[in-house]
Structure formats: structure tokens, C-alpha cells
Amino acid sequence: MAIYDGFEPVIGLEVHAQLQTESKIFCSCKVEYGAEPNSRTCPVCLGLPGALPVMNKRAAEFAMKMILACGGTVHNRSVFARKNYFYPDLPKGYQISQFDRPIGEGGAIRYRLETGEEKTVRLIRIHLEEDAGKSMHPEDGGAYTRVDLNRCGAPLIEIVSHADIRSPEEAYGYLTKLKQIVQYLGVCSGDMEKGHLRCDANVSVRPEGQAKFGTRTELKNMNSFKGVERAIKYEIDRQIKLVKSGGQVVQETLLWNEKKLAAEPMRGKEESHDYRYFPEPDLVNLVISDDWVNETRKNLPxxxxxxxxxxxxxxxxxxxxxxxxxxxxxxxxxxxxxxxxxxxxxxxxxxxxxxxxxxxxxxxxxxxxxxxxxxxxxxxxxxxxxxxxxxxxxxxxxxxxxxxxxxxxxxxxxxGLVQISDDSAIIPIVEQVLASSPDNVSKYRSGKTNVFAFFVGQVMKATKGQANPEAVNRLLKERLDA
Ligand SMILES: [Zn+2]
Known part of the structure; x- marks a missing residue:
């Protein structure tokens, strides 16, 4: 258990993994990183009135692979829900996700720390959802923020862990393992720099020995594995300092600023009911037969x-x-x-x-x-x-x-680098080296055996390093010890 100054950090991670399907989750638009902005869109992923989503079977299969690889349970029937919120890069005004009936629950990810210690992080759930677009804020402080909707409707799984993680190093180890698994399964590139893997962290601290969790904050906007580790370390230190000086941690969302190496408040934490989830009326339940589950399990790499x-x-x-x-x-x-x-x-x-x-x-x-x-x-x-x-x-x-x-x-x-292993080719050279250094031969025979290396060196030199060292050693010894 990692103890920080009498406190114990408690960390849970929510990881979004973009599935490597050809097309988006509810339409046939291509999922293509780096394509010309707004060129991979259609009425469905733009959320135009009257457009109807259709579930991508491959996305369900990929989600299932991850659930099974982690030892979780695939639900035979799961439900899509609308998560309502307004955001410029989400033109529909809601995101299709899964809420009280996700595609999978349970399972765990096991990994090893650099010290060799084995750790297990239990998973709460894995659910399917669509991605939002991307706002591109001007770096030079210009007047316009532009939006690219190519990513709207890209398939994601969200992997939600229990708060089983106790240090920034453990968070790093868990994420590294998760990436390795999605890559082995071929369901996600695992590329955090491209945003194909994204991680939010819930962080709290509690006095050593206390069972009750402290108030947590949510960290967002980490763009690399090391960034996640740094952000969590920063937040643990901040919370401990705050609590020790008599202050209280406020539940809020913080954005990690990699340039300043600091986390800054974003907005008051919205509780999940603020999203007003309700069943998505345009999609039927996702039904997965036992046969399909078994087939997928059998074909896991x-x-x-x-x-x-x-x-x-x-x-x-x-x-x-x-x-x-x-x-x-x-x-x-x-x-x-x-x-x-x-x-x-x-x-x-x-x-x-x-x-x-x-x-x-x-x-x-x-x-x-x-x-x-x-x-x-x-x-x-x-x-x-x-x-x-x-x-x-x-x-x-x-x-x-x-x-x-x-x-x-x-x-x-x-x-012409073939090794000379034939004794008959090496013997004349060995004998010649011994004959030309009678002083060293006497030294060796009087007990100063460290001159042996000199003889080996001479033979190797004469054969341009091509003599078999084992044969050279043997043949020299035979003659010197005779
Ligand atoms: Zn589309």
C-alpha cells in the first residue's frame, strides 16, 4: 500500500477506447484519422432530423472481445440510452451511450508493477457509445473556434474501473496493460497521442486506515500515459496539502494542463442524473445470443x-x-x-x-x-x-x-568470415605463437597463468578473429600444461 504522509490515495479510471472498425457505430461513414475536416459525415452522424441510426455489428463484436478478454460478463440484452448535454461538437444535443444496461459488466485487468508485484483492478462495466466531434481552438488566441465533425459517431467503448488503484504508478501500470490487451485483440490502436485511447481519473485521498472514501475530483485532458501519471500525482499532492491545512476537497472536474504541469477547475461536477438519460427510441435493444458470445470467446487471440x-x-x-x-x-x-x-x-x-x-x-x-x-x-x-x-x-x-x-x-x-574450427588449421598457429614467446611460456609454467590471455590474443590476431575460441583455449592449454 502506498502511503503518502499518512494518507492513502484512491483512484478509479474511466478509459475511452476508439474501436478500429471500418465505419462509424450507427452509420456507414468511414472512421479515418486525419481526413479533411467534415468530409466523413452524413445525416445520421450529424444528427439531422429524421435520420435513423443502425447498429454496427462489428463494434458490438469488438466490445465483446474486450469484455471476454477481461473475464467479464456479456449481457444478452443491452440498451442504448440518450445522454443529454449541449456541446458545440455534438450537434444532436445528446450522445447515444449505454446507461443502466451496458453490454458488459465485471471482469478485471491484472498487471505487474516495475517491482514485479502483481496487481488486480476490478472492472465495473464496459459500455458502447458514440464519440463527439472535435473543437479546434485557435492556438494564437484568434477569434474563431472551428469544429470538425468527422469523429462524431466513431465507436467507443468506455472501460470503467473500480477505485482499486492506490498510486500514480499503479494507474500507469494498469493503463499500459489495458493498451496491451486492446492491441493484442486488435480492437483499438491504443494510440493516446491520437486520442484513440483517452483516460479520465477520479482521485481522492483518505487518512491511512480509514475505510470511507474522501471527496473525489475528476481529472480530464491527459494526453499521454506519463501525463496521466503526472496529473494524478499532482492531484494527490494538492488534496493532501489542502486537507492537512484544514481545508476541504470540493467535488469538481479539473483539466490537466501539461504545459503548466497543473490541474485547473473546469466546472462544477455534473451528477449523472443531470444528463437525464433515457432509452434511445430510435434503436432496438442490442441482443447477443449465447452462440455469438461463445464463438467470439473461441476466436479470442x-x-x-x-x-x-x-x-x-x-x-x-x-x-x-x-x-x-x-x-x-x-x-x-x-x-x-x-x-x-x-x-x-x-x-x-x-x-x-x-x-x-x-x-x-x-x-x-x-x-x-x-x-x-x-x-x-x-x-x-x-x-x-x-x-x-x-x-x-x-x-x-x-x-x-x-x-x-x-x-x-x-x-x-x-x-571470408567463416570460423576456423578445424584443429589441424589452428595447431600450427598455436605452436608458432608459443615458439615466438619462450619468456611468457616460462612465466606461465612457473605459475603466472595470467599470461594465458596473451597467447589467446596472439592466436586470434593471427587468424583475424576467425579461430574458434574454444578450440584455441583447448589447444593452448594442452601444450602449456604438458
Ligand atoms: Zn455518418
Whole structure:
């Protein structure tokens, strides 16, 4: 339990995830990020009189995937409701959402903190709703705010957690896991910078040991995972300071200002009944059969935890490495593709994590775009395992692969880098090195065995690093210890 100066923070998150469907939730307009403003609209998503919404089946299926992946319950019958509020980027004057009968309830998200500690956050509900448009306020303080309605009617799920989170770090860990799950499921890009994942946080503090929750505030407008962590930390500190100085927390909505690193009041918190929810008269209930639920459950992709433990048992790699390799689906797919071309699971994991990811971290390139394809890297690993090249030469080959995108076997041939493993080729060199350093040989034999490294170095130099180090060590020892 994270205790702050005798206080315990209590945090619940509401996450909106934009579903990656082709079309919007109630019309056939395309969902397209970055399209020309107001070019992806129709009478339905503009809310023109007489236009009727029709539910997008794929959106329901995507919501179901998320509910099932989190172990929640899909309701066979859920109801759409109108949430009434006036906002410039919501021309209908109401948003179609779900209120007292959402598509899903319950379930949990489990994740691990950086310390390795496992945490569970229970989910209250997951419901479907449509997105609003986007107001574009002038940055230079100009006179007009413009509105882009392309996003109106984009499908969202809102994932509402219980207030099970106790620190900004936990909030970050939970969100990171949530993003990983939606990406694995292929239901949302998880891109917070593009607004495809949005997070509001309810934050309160209570004296250590007190069961009753303190008064909470709602934080909005965080645009990155780190921003969420910073905003929550800021708000916890503010509330504790306030309470300790004899003040009281007021229930309100705060907007996070990333430039000022401060949260500023927006408006008095509207209670949910202020929205005057009522059943949406233009849509029938959303009916989901048990067969459809079972079919969706059966077709869920393998999730990160299951993949990680399979990697451990199938490829013999360490738990930690399996966690790193399943961090994102493209990375896990890359490793799995490598394993189709080599049997050295540990070697493949090392070369992928240390060498390739090392390069990609520097260049900022995506793993799906690199010219070093999984089979090429697997071939390199195989050549080390078979003794064709040493680990040291492999690094030279790898550097060339990153530059030219050539196959390792081509590079080895072009540069004459094949490892010399044949004793009969190494023995004459070993004997020559020993013969040319009689002083060091006597030193070694009188007990100063640290000169051994000198002999190894000389042999490697004479073979341009191509001699098999294991053979060199063995052959030198045989002669020096004779
Ligand atoms: Zn439309």
C-alpha cells in the first residue's frame, strides 16, 4: 500500500477506447484519422432530423472481445440510452451511450508493477457509445473556434474501473496493460497521442486506515500515459496539502494542463442524473445470443500472459525475457517467426532483445519495418549455434545486415568470415605463437597463468578473429600444461 504522509490515495479510471472498425457505430461513414475536416459525415452522424441510426455489428463484436478478454460478463440484452448535454461538437444535443444496461459488466485487468508485484483492478462495466466531434481552438488566441465533425459517431467503448488503484504508478501500470490487451485483440490502436485511447481519473485521498472514501475530483485532458501519471500525482499532492491545512476537497472536474504541469477547475461536477438519460427510441435493444458470445470467446487471440508462459515452456527462455518479448504483439510475432527458422530459443531471444532492439531504439524504427527480417536473424543465430561463426564475428555480420539488409550467409562469404574450427588449421598457429614467446611460456609454467590471455590474443590476431575460441583455449592449454 502506498502511503503518502499518512494518507492513502484512491483512484478509479474511466478509459475511452476508439474501436478500429471500418465505419462509424450507427452509420456507414468511414472512421479515418486525419481526413479533411467534415468530409466523413452524413445525416445520421450529424444528427439531422429524421435520420435513423443502425447498429454496427462489428463494434458490438469488438466490445465483446474486450469484455471476454477481461473475464467479464456479456449481457444478452443491452440498451442504448440518450445522454443529454449541449456541446458545440455534438450537434444532436445528446450522445447515444449505454446507461443502466451496458453490454458488459465485471471482469478485471491484472498487471505487474516495475517491482514485479502483481496487481488486480476490478472492472465495473464496459459500455458502447458514440464519440463527439472535435473543437479546434485557435492556438494564437484568434477569434474563431472551428469544429470538425468527422469523429462524431466513431465507436467507443468506455472501460470503467473500480477505485482499486492506490498510486500514480499503479494507474500507469494498469493503463499500459489495458493498451496491451486492446492491441493484442486488435480492437483499438491504443494510440493516446491520437486520442484513440483517452483516460479520465477520479482521485481522492483518505487518512491511512480509514475505510470511507474522501471527496473525489475528476481529472480530464491527459494526453499521454506519463501525463496521466503526472496529473494524478499532482492531484494527490494538492488534496493532501489542502486537507492537512484544514481545508476541504470540493467535488469538481479539473483539466490537466501539461504545459503548466497543473490541474485547473473546469466546472462544477455534473451528477449523472443531470444528463437525464433515457432509452434511445430510435434503436432496438442490442441482443447477443449465447452462440455469438461463445464463438467470439473461441476466436479470442492468445493474450500476453498466455503467450509469455508458452514462450517459457516451448522455447526454454526465462520468464523475464518472455515478458519483454510479449510486450507488444509485433515483437512477439517477430520472435515467433524467428523460431520457425532456428531451434535456439535463448540465442534468438538474446539477439532480438539486445542487438536488434538496441539498434531500433537508437534509430526509432519500428520492428515491422526493419530490413533485418526474422529469418535472417534466425539464420545468424543458427550459424553461431553450429559453430560456423563465433559470437564476435556474428556481431560484425549483424552490423552489415543492419546496413545492407543482406543475408548473413552472403556477408560471411563476401568477407571470408567463416570460423576456423578445424584443429589441424589452428595447431600450427598455436605452436608458432608459443615458439615466438619462450619468456611468457616460462612465466606461465612457473605459475603466472595470467599470461594465458596473451597467447589467446596472439592466436586470434593471427587468424583475424576467425579461430574458434574454444578450440584455441583447448589447444593452448594442452601444450602449456604438458
Ligand atoms: Zn455518418
Amino acid at each position: 492468445e493474450l500476453p500472459e498466455a503467450k509469455a508462459s508458452r514462450f517459457v515452456s516451448q522455447y526454454g527462455i526465462r520468464e523475464y525475457d518472455a515478458q519483454v518479448l510479449t510486450d507488444s504483439r509485433p515483437l512477439a510475432d517477430y520472435y515467433e517467426e524467428m523460431m520457425r527458422h532456428t531451434s535456439d530459443g535463448i540465442g534468438a531471444a538474446n539477439w532480438l532483445q539486445v542487438e536488434l532492439l538496441g539498434v531500433l531504439n537508437k534509430t526509432g524504427e519500428d520492428i515491422t519495418a526493419t530490413i533485418v527480417r526474422p529469418k535472417m536473424l534466425a539464420d545468424l543465430v543458427g550459424k553461431i549455434a553450429s559453430g560456423e561463426i563465433s559470437g564476435k564475428i556474428a556481431k560484425t555480420v549483424f552490423a552489415e545486415m543492419v546496413e545492407s539488409g543482406k543475408e548473413p550467409s552472403v556477408i560471411i562469404k563476401e568477407k
